[in-house]
Amino acid sequence: MRIIAEQGDITRAGTDAIVNAANSLLLGGGGVDGAIHHAAGPKLLEACRRLRNTTHRDGLEVGDAVATPGFDLPARWVIHTVGPNRNRGQTDPTLLASCFTRSLDVAAELGARSIAFPAVSAGAFGWPADDVSRIAVDAVTGWHGPPIEETRFVLFDQRVLTAFEAALAR
Known part of the structure; x- marks a missing residue:
């Protein structure tokens, strides 16, 4: 697997799937979540509402992942994952790692050959x-x-990109 870190706008990534840093409600929010919902168009929110009304009535658990179509995005799929909120005491690194591995699991199940986080x-x-x-x-x-x-x-900013470049270099 080729792994790249780059600065940019994830809504424009030329990958089969992009990962949304979602909230547990799956109904949009701020930051990456809001940008992805905006770029994907209103059908993404409809798809997320269907998930909430069927398979994810209580929302998505921290560390888990689920997919929807990408709608108006260049990516075919959006994989939604809920990261742990350190500000609320969720400090377990295995939950954060699970966001990445579960997203890869879902991407593989879909047949995606490329993914952006x-x-x-x-x-x-x-x-x-x-x-x-x-x-x-x-x-x-x-x-x-x-x-x-x-x-x-x-990654949206240079500071975060620098951190990822350092992690990839080690």
């Missing part, structure tokens, strides 16, 4: 970029599922 739980959820990058890179490099050719970490 944001820095799940960095930013508003309070995890330091150095921790997120280390945990994310370890989770992706340690994942042993069906072949996914390319994983990209598409």
Whole structure:
């Protein structure tokens, strides 16, 4: 698997799937979640509401992942994952690692050959970029599922990109 870290807008990633740093309600929010919902158009919210009315009545658990179509995005699929919120005392790194491995599992089930991740739980959820990058890179490099050719970490700012580049270099 080829792994890349780049600065950019995940809604424009040229991958089969992009990962949404969602909230447990799956109904949109701020940051990456809001940007993905905006770029995908209103059908994404409808699809998320269907999930809430059927398979995820109580929302999505922290560390889990589920997919919807990408609708107006270049990506065919959006894989929604809920990262742990450090500001609420969710400090278990295995929950954060699970966001990445479960997203890869879902991507593989869909037949995706490429996937783009944001820095799940960095930013508003309070995890330091150095921790997120280390945990994310370890989770992706340690994942042993069906072949996914390319994983990209598409990061919004230079500080987070620098953390991911350092994690990939070690």
